[in-house]
Amino acid sequence: MKKTVAEYHIDYLQILDPDGNVQGELPAFARYPHELINLYQRMTLTRVFDTKAINLQRTGKLGTYASSLGHEAAHVGMGSAMHEKDVFAPMYREYGAQFCRGVKMSDVLMYWGGDERGNNFAGPRQDFPWCVPIATQCLHAAGAAMAMKLRGEKRCAVASIGDGGTSEGAFYEALNLAGAQQLPVVFVVVNNKWAISVPLHLQTAAKTLAQKAIAAGIPGIQVDGNDVIAMRATMEAALERARNGGGPALVEAVTYRLSDHTTADDATRYRPQEEVDEAWKVEPLERTRSYLISIGSWDDGKEQALLADCARQVDEAVNEYLATDRMPVTAMFDHMYEELPEAMQDQRETAIRYDRSGGHH
């Protein structure tokens, strides 16, 4: 005897199409123009910030920087759906989500400017710092969710990862744990099609990344990651479910990396320009603006005012970053342990003695 013992399907959600037309029914929050304007403002700020950060790197005022260009809807959709008490475990380019959570633009600049103080977020004190070792943050989010579950808290954790990251063992381990323990955690795979130079088809033969949830026994959904309304609605539902004991979920946000991987990368070596040009036609900001204009909530004057305001905010952050002196050499030893072991005191003294700045930072 042979029979089918399980069948699965993957849903795809798009609400705002690339031309700014609404497909189907708007979710509740999106019926309030001010909510959508807020999301659009956040996406715009993220893009203005990103452009400035790249300029800073090009002029030698910032280290290597990972651009978020094109990911604004996915990131803002995810960050704006989170509650303050939730916990975010990002990778390293989700600025749009992090700004929603109170991470400062100057924090981002400090981090990519080679200063640990960038990881000491003033806003979300329990969020994890940026995570460069790929996919490892998924397990931290699952662990944070385990703590929430054990304490009976109505909170949840969110881990964000890229398409390339789904090849790592840590991703599957986290998904499996979350399913087995029904943890309050949501994994967001921001599928931007490229892991540096490796396209998705060399990463996996799977038709979607959302389906990676199936083997872990948790729901997975694919969303148009350039549609901020669909992203926000999907995340809100998944987070609310998780907070209320409904268990984990996986959200695949389909988007595109419009930039190089980082400023140290040159994507023209491996990626056809035509593909990038096509991706620009479906990028997230324009469709949101078109929709806002179509419902009479936006116009050119508002757009110009917004851009000016974003530029002012970004300039303030840049000035704050540029005015921050290097930490003293002793900072290497601060926070290594709660209290520096006696055995390390002489190394600290050596560092002071050989301070290349001569004590002037």
Place this chain on the structure above:
Amino acid sequence: MPGIALIEGVTMALAHELSHDESVVVLGEDVGVNGGVFRATAGLQQRFGKERVMDTPLAEGMIAGMSVGMAAQGMRPVAEMQFMGFIYPAVDQMISHAGRLRHRTRGRLSCPMVLRAPYGGGIHAPEHHSESTEALFAHIPGVRVVIPSSPARAYGLLLAAIRDPDPVVFLEPKRIYRLVKQEVEDDGVALPLDVCYILREGDDVTVVTWGAMTHETLKAASELESDGINCEVIDLATISPLDIETILESVEKTGRLVIVHEAARTCGVGAEIAAQVAEQALYDLEAPIQRVTGYDTVMPLFRLEMEYLPSVARIKDAVKVTLEE
């Protein structure tokens, strides 16, 4: 003949072995079309095809484990870890399998693989891109750890590593990837593993180092010469197994030993060298051994990284300490 940089020595060795040995395969993240994030594999996929220069999915444990499997089948995989900071998922495969496959099968299977990784600080890189953790690998039985410090040694030692019948972790000091150029003939002649290289002869103090620190050490030695102090500078080159004989011979002559490494101090490779010299040549020593190392702290982000890395001044002072009465 135009000179080549250290990284081009790597590329040239890979190309040479791909040309001459069909069992050699290069694999890793972004090593194909992109030619590696540092360009170490530039042009190799175009020249040798996608089956011999392979872009893999993004998973370091998978890359190392797959290399063990291929090597056990008689191939010679040369796997790239994009940065040493991402190598740790591969440690499981190296310690649990690569280093012991020959031993536990009583020679039935072996593991002739190379795991390459750029390592070390000083290039203004993001977090997790600047550490030196060669000691972790030196502690793994059955695995060789090799670090070149010049274009010629990058070429000759990598050829030797690929041809070696056992697993080799080949760490490339990325700060000096393009620092100096040197004429290197693509003659397929390997340099010997398991031996030190004497970079500069001297009678007063033996200074042992490796990787990018050879440059600070040679600079210190050259500055000390004007103070009338002659350093013998030894490039360890093979970190494990250690060629202690060359070091002992030098210490017998100088009576003084300074060890310089960029990695953290505690349980660094310097500790092993000091222990072996203490065991075998204590009575040759005329002064306590000095270590100039990174600190036992997290490698700081780049605003402070040059404070972490041993400086020429620190090396010179350590040499002088050994000469004090």
